[in-house]
Amino acid sequence: MKGHKQVVDALNATLTAQLTAINQLFLAAKVHEHRGFLRLARAAYKQSIHVMRRAEPVIARVLLLEGLPNLQRIAKVGAAEGPVEQLSLDLTLQQELCARLEELARTALSLADHGTAELAEDQLSKEQVYLHWLEAQQRELAQLGHDLYLAAQIHDAP
Amino acid sequence: MYVCICRVVTQSRIRASIDAGASSVDEVTLECGAGGDCGSCRDEIQSMLDEHCGAGCDHCPRAHGGASARAAG
Numbered sequence: 001m002k003g004h005k006q007v008v009d010a011l012n013a014t015l016t017a018q019l020t021a022i023n024q025l026f027l028a029a030k031v032h033e034h035r036g037f038l039r040l041a042r043a044a045y046k047q048s049i050h051v052m053r054r055a056e057p058v059i060a061r062v063l064l065l066e067g068l069p070n071l072q073r074i075a076k077v078g079a080a081e082g083p084v085e086q087l088s089l090d091l092t093l094q095q096e097l098c099a100r101l102e103e104l105a106r107t108a109l110s111l112a113d114h115g116t117a118e119l120a121e122d123q124l125s126k127e128q129v130y131l132h133w134l135e136a137q138q139r140e141l142a143q144l145g146h147d148l149y150l151a152a153q154i155h156d157a158p
Numbered sequence: 159m160y161v162c163i164c165r166v167v168t169q170s171r172i173r174a175s176i177d178a179g180a181s182s183v184d185e186v187t188l189e190c191g192a193g194g195d196c197g198s199c200r201d202e203i204q205s206m207l208d209e210h211c212g213a214g215c216d217h218c219p220r221a222h223g224g225a226s227a228r229a230a231g
């Protein structure tokens with residue numbers, strides 16, 4: 001089934017944002033873990049694996065539309081010097097991923113590719129969960145201050 | 159943050175290079191190593207140079223002319 005080039009391009013742009021997120025959050029998780037911020041480590045690790053799983057149907061969709069999934073391109077990985085700065089880099093990353101999914105849904109809808117649009121909207125609702133979690137961390141940070149906030153990140157209560 | 163992950167160079171270290179007179183990405187690479195490997199940080203180094211040179215380039219002691227000269231040339 002030959003897909004529109006714009007849809008394949010938008011799928012590949014989504015894939016780039018996903019691959020960037022997988023790597024950035026995996027790195028962030030390991031650095032948080034190394035520094036003892038186990039709660040932050042767990043959240044980043046889980047999200048990294050979730051995004052990897054969600055990249056699968058995106059890759060499958062590109063193939064279905066007779067395109068070549070681009071696993072070569074990856075955007076700049078945001079690596080912070082400290083945990084608080086990492087959270088804001090992760091927020092920017094997640095906003096970018098959500099923006100790519102919104103764009104994908106719009107492009108697919110405008111070209112009547114309803115299968116792709118549905119995939120994009122489904123994934124968007126999942127990515128928004130992590131986006132909201134990151135936004136909540138910014139609010140907690142503002143309320144508690146850095147030291148108290150970070151003290152609360154040492155123990156991980158699953 | 160680490161702008162260059164390959165060479166482990168932070169944003170503040172690159173800013174120091176620029177403050178010390180580096181006026182192109184290649185000069186930053188020579189001075190502190192940033193951008194000398196995979197190259198994916200080079201755009202960001204360029205934006206840092208543009209930011210530095212965008213404002214008040216008339217007063218800048220360096221001869222490169224900054225962002226406006228690059229745009230014109």
Ligand code: FES
Binds near residue numbers: 199
């Ligand atoms: S990130 Fe700077 S050269 Fe690779």
